[in-house]
Amino acid sequence: MRGKELDTLIEHELQLMLLEGFDKSPISAKALHIRLK
Numbered sequence: 001m002r003g004k005e006l007d008t009l010i011e012h013e014l015q016l017m018l019l020e021g022f023d024k025s026p027i028s029a030k031a032l033h034i035r036l037k
Contacts, residue, residue: 009036 013035017025
């Protein structure tokens with residue numbers, strides 16, 4: 001994955017993390033990387 005497709009996937013995951021709340025899904029580079037695997 002790369003370019004626009006990767007940007008869209010990252011944006012989607014970050015929006016889900018916001019909806020889940022910080023306690024369940026802390027927003028960090030490490031947490032995002034784990035979710036994208």
